[in-house]
Amino acid sequence: VAVSRQGTVAGYGMVARESVQAGELLFAVPRAALLSPHTCSIGGLLERERGALQSQSGWVPLLLALLHELQAPASPWSPYFALWPELGRLEHPMFWPEEERRRLLQGTGVPEAVDKDLANIRSEYHAIVLPFMEAHPDLFGPSVRSLELYRQLVALVMAYSFQEPLEEEEEEKEPNSPLMVPGADILNHLANHNANLEYSADYLRMVATRSIPKGHEIFNTYGQMANWQLIHMYGFVEPYPDNTDDTADIQMVTVREAALQGVKGEAERLLLFERWDFLCKLEMVGEEGAFVIGREEVLTEEELTTTLKVLCMSAEEFRAFQDQYGWGQNAREEDNLTITSIPKLRASWRQLLRDSVLLTLQTYATDLKTEQDILSNKEAYAKLSWREQQALQVRYGQKMILHQLLALTS
Numbered sequence: 121v122a123v124s125r126q127g128t129v130a131g132y133g134m135v136a137r138e139s140v141q142a143g144e145l146l147f148a149v150p151r152a153a154l155l156s157p158h159t160c161s162i163g164g165l166l167e168r169e170r171g172a173l174q175s176q177s178g179w180v181p182l183l184l185a186l187l188h189e190l191q192a193p194a195s196p197w198s199p200y201f202a203l204w205p206e207l208g209r210l211e212h213p214m215f216w217p218e219e220e221r222r223r224l225l226q227g228t229g230v231p232e233a234v235d236k237d238l239a240n241i242r243s244e245y246h247a248i249v250l251p252f253m254e255a256h257p258d259l260f261g262p263s264v265r266s267l268e269l270y271r272q273l274v275a276l277v278m279a280y281s282f283q284e285p286l287e288e289e290e291e292e293k294e295p296n297s298p299l300m301v302p303g304a305d306i307l308n309h310l311a312n313h314n315a316n317l318e319y320s321a322d323y324l325r326m327v328a329t330r331s332i333p334k335g336h337e338i339f340n341t342y343g344q345m346a347n348w349q350l351i352h353m354y355g356f357v358e359p360y361p362d363n364t365d366d367t368a369d370i371q372m373v374t375v376r377e378a379a380l381q382g383v384k385g386e387a388e389r390l391l392l393f394e395r396w397d398f399l400c401k402l403e404m405v406g407e408e409g410a411f412v413i414g415r416e417e418v419l420t421e422e423e424l425t426t427t428l429k430v431l432c433m434s435a436e437e438f439r440a441f442q443d444q445y446g447w448g449q450n451a452r453e454e455d456n457l458t459i460t461s462i463p464k465l466r467a468s469w470r471q472l473l474r475d476s477v478l479l480t481l482q483t484y485a486t487d488l489k490t491e492q493d494i495l496s497n498k499e500a501y502a503k504l505s506w507r508e509q510q511a512l513q514v515r516y517g518q519k520m521i522l523h524q525l526l527a528l529t530s
Contacts, residue, residue, distance in 0.1 A: 121134050121135065121137060121146050122134070127337060128337050129337065131205065132203065133306065133337050133338075134146070134306055134307050134337065134338040135335065135336070135337055136333065136336050136337075138334050139332065139333050139334045140332040140338075141328065141331055142330045144327070145327055146326040147326050148323040148324065148325045148326075149301055149304060149323060149326075151321075151323065153302055154299050154300065154302075154324070155197050155200070155299070155300035156185065156299045157182055157185050157297065160188065161188070161192060161195070162185065163185075165256070166181045166185065169252070172248070172252070173248060175244050176244070177240065177244065177274075178294065178295070178297055179274070179297070180244065180249060181297065182277060182281070182299070182300070183249065183273050184249065184252060184253075186273050186300070187260060187264045187269070187273065188259055188260060188264075190264060191260075191261050191264050197302075200300075200302045203302075204276065204280075205276075207272040207273075208272070210272060210355060211355035211356065211506075211507075212275045212278070212351075212352070212353070212354075213225060213231075213351060213352060213355075214238060214271065214275060215275070216507060220507065221234060223485065224507060224511035225348075225351075225511050225514065225515075226485045227480075227483035227518075228484075228514050228518060229348050229410070230352050230514070233348075233352050238271075241267075241270065242267065250265060275355075277300075278353045280300065280305040281298035281299060281305075282300075282301045282317065282324075283299070303326075304317055304340070307338060307339060307340040308339055308340070309339060309341060309342045309350070309354070310339040310358065310362070311341070311344075311358060311363050311364045311365045312339075312362070313339040313340055313341040314329055314330050314332050315327065315332075315338050315340050316329050316340065317340060326338075326340070342354065344365040346366050346517075347363050347513060347514045347517050347518075348518070350363070351514055356510065357510050357513045357514055358513075360520065361517075363517065364415065366414070366517040366518070366521065367414050367415075367419065368412075368413050368480075368518040368525075369413075370410060370477065370480050370522075371410050371411075372405040372406060372407075372409040372411060372423075372427070375427055375428075376396055376405075377479060378472055378475035378478075379392055379431045379475075380392060382475075391435060391438075392431070395438060396431075398442060404426045405423065411423060411424045411427075413521055413522075413525060414459075415459075415521060417459060418457050418458065418459065421457045424457055424473075428457075428465070428469040428473060429469070431472060432466070432469050432472055459524075459528070462525070462528040462529060465529075470529040473529050474525075474526060474530070477525045477526050477529070478526070481519065484519065488519045488523055491515060491516045495512070495516060
């Protein structure tokens with residue numbers, strides 16, 4: 121295998137120089153070469169100050185390690201930093217002008233996710249990172265004391281770091297902190313990938329998961345990522361229909377709004393809110409949650425099934441349901457919500473789901489037909505800017521899933 125800019129989908133990538141067999145080791149990275157809070161030259165200090173560096177993201181120690189090593193004259197990672205993309209040219213939507221982000225990605229969930237990120241980055245920087253750097257001026261020169269650089273490094277960690285999975289017996293613990301893995305972070309991502317990173321005591325090993333012909337690019341997976349997650353965290357998408365992991369969200373409060381459309385009078389409205397509060401207690405819904413629909417499955421099947429069931433019950437059924445509180449035991453077979461079972465759902469459930477999809481489609485600034493016309497016209501598509509193309513793919517993939525739901529509920 122070789123690292124190359126030729127024959128790759130974007131920037132650097134890895135290409136097979138000879139044909140590769142499934143299970144073959146492509147390369148190994150010794151743990152000593154990983155860049156983490158433990159391996160950096162200020163590891164001892166970061167460990168001693170660990171309590172003061174705790175944050176919502178859990179990324180502060182790694183980011184401080186990067187800030188220090190970036191300006192340390194003799195950093196052993198200098199050759200690695202030379203391979204990084206130019207920090208000022210990262211394509212994450214957090215670097216797009218706000219107006220462009222809202223216009224192109226309205227309805228996709230990305231603008232809201234970016235707003236949260238930017239608020240968290242700002243508060244984390246001013247509350248924890250800057251005070252720490254100012255307390256250690258010998259370790260952090262003025263060149264790295266910048267919110268803009270911190271934001272760029274957060275985006276870089278989003279896009280290029282790896283998170284070692286927890287062992288089965290550790291699953292109750294907090295997730296592991298991210299690590300920078302030189303070499304492994306050069307591979308591009310595809311849902312239909314052909315390599316995977318394996319963790320062992322001394323090495324991280326990139327292994328082929330199937331045979332790869334000579335000259336073909338080697339793709340890792342960053343996880344099961346919908347296009348909105350790919351553009352939010354990595355700054356790119358997989359064009360339709362390649363991303364088999366794509367999803368569309370229906371906000372939980374949108375289903376409540378759809379149910380309210382059919383309510384007559386104050387008594388019915390109060391009963392609906394009582395049901396909603398009950399669903400909140402069951403932890404099936406929340407004000408900020410979403411039901412997640414994939415191309416072939418409902419990823420939040422239990423939550424959506426229970427919500428449709430409770431919101432569509434008669435008043436008597438709801439009282440009985442509240443009393444028994446054993447909704448799990450008497451769930452009937454026809455209540456199992458899969459994409460294929462949607463046409464067989466009760467009419468009231470189908471109607472509520474359909475109304476929720478229609479309300480969700482109204483949150484986008486454009487309709488499916490307009491986007492189909494652009495995608496089917498190569499010249500029109502080529503005239504779009506790179507950001508417009510990426511955003512179009514995000515919107516289109518989501519709308520195709522939502523329109524599939526509309527067809528199934530009709």
